[in-house]
Amino acid sequence: MMLSVDIKARLGDLDLTAAFEAPVGVTVLFGASGAGKSSVVNAIAGLLRPDAGRIALGERVLFDGSTYLRPHRRNVGYVFQDARLFPHMTVQQNLTYGGADGLNDMVELLGLRPLLSRRPAGLSGGEKQRVALGRALLSKPQVLLLDEPLAALDGPRKAEVLPYLRDTARSAGVPIVYVTHAMAEVVELADQIVIIEAGKVVRKGALEDVMADPASARHFAKRDGGAVLSCRVARHEGGLTVLSSDAGDILLPGTVGTIGTSLRLSIPAQDVMLTTQEIEGQSALNMLATTITAISPLPNDNLAVSLKAKDAALWAELTPTSVAKLGLQPGQAVHAIFKATAIGPT
């Protein structure tokens, strides 16, 4: 099942043009507030009618020049930023509004058992979002839309809901379109990323490909540019965790995850140091043998040094002075030293 979106809409001062495909898995729509991300999701749900284009789920056309399916006929699940639970119903009535099949499993999965007879007014923000997520999933949607579901929550509440989002995302088996402008959620959840700026799609692709390309750094906050690697917990030894990735083994401090679990690593480009020879006696845990594939300018006048480590790509942000001092050239072998940050189940 593939969700394909290709729409045009005039929204006040914003000309929205968005075309992308969302396969099974999580497609993140990333961009600043007001860029048009929510409008795209509303168009998929049928809450906003584009001026032209086409939206289809597999073979089923939801919208085109001659078709406009109303929201209740689209079979989409929608989790709103503000939860939108029905205030006059109990949690259980809210959950089963769109379908009761699988209620018990959902209640267990989302930890909602103690809340069933309560009403939304008495729930915390995190509890509300868990109910909203369960309610959307119980309607057995063919596509799940999440519009900044964590944006209204504070730090601890975000951390409370995120694992549920990750687990349901993995098990839902349908395309998931997830709107956010929070990098941590992108790294944690995204399989695909679609970057939207001022109503236009400026970049799209698999998250790891997009993050490995320095040219996409200008779409992210200063600290957020840098490669993202998927890895698997291989073993724990000597108080460290060994992860296997396409770039080779990567060490993390502490005992992280259980063996076999997969998680994401974020390697911010500003945190990668390069040396032309292997150095003994340095404190960073990771030193990978890499080859320079390209050196390109960044908008902030620094240089991006793209690297290949075995089958993975990463990059480092260096000042022109450093690049000149080391005499770095494409094709050259260098060692990359970095501290990795793991994101995912711990």
Next chain:
Amino acid sequence: MTFGPAFWEVVSLSLQVALVATLCALPIAIGAAWLLARRSFWGHGMLNGIVHLPLVLPPVVTGYLLLVVFGRLGAVGALLFDWFGITLAFRWTGAALAAGVMAFPLMVRAVRLGFDAVDAGLEAAAATLGASPTRVFLTVTLPLIAPSVLAAAVLGFAKALGEFGATITFVAAIPGQTQTIPSAIYALLQAPGHEGDVVALVVVSIVLAMGALLLSEWLNHRITQRRLA
């Protein structure tokens, strides 16, 4: 007459007229309020004007217009009589019609406030869960505007109970047929020696109006409390 059969006849007729008027006008008022609050269409302003006419016209004029339209010879009245044998003019049903028409604008206004206050996002959420517009209205919108519907019912009931001008013009004040509390008070004031009866009817009016108000406050309180449980 005080507290005699004639007295209770006036009171029970008034209650009957006001209740029937309120219950019949309420669904139509909800429909009109929905159209005005939620739909944009050609003639929106016109409909709004027509709904409010009984509020701004002299009640005698409204009564006269009812007589013209619903009288035995009126456009609608003749049809009702020919097809169903229904007569409204000078019957208690006519009094209920007059009271309902006069209460209608107040009820529409009260319900409309409810529609304006409902978060349209909740209705959108219900639609994404597969609920048809009818189901959304019955399971989400209507329960959420229940306090406003209640307020509209009380307001309409009080207005219907006190309606005088249009009623007396349309159906006169026939004892046992169309003589409600206001027209009875008016008739009693025309002849000397009935001050006691007038006071009794005034007290009953106050008790009924206050009772309706308290009942609605209590129901409203219950609805809100349930939502916070």
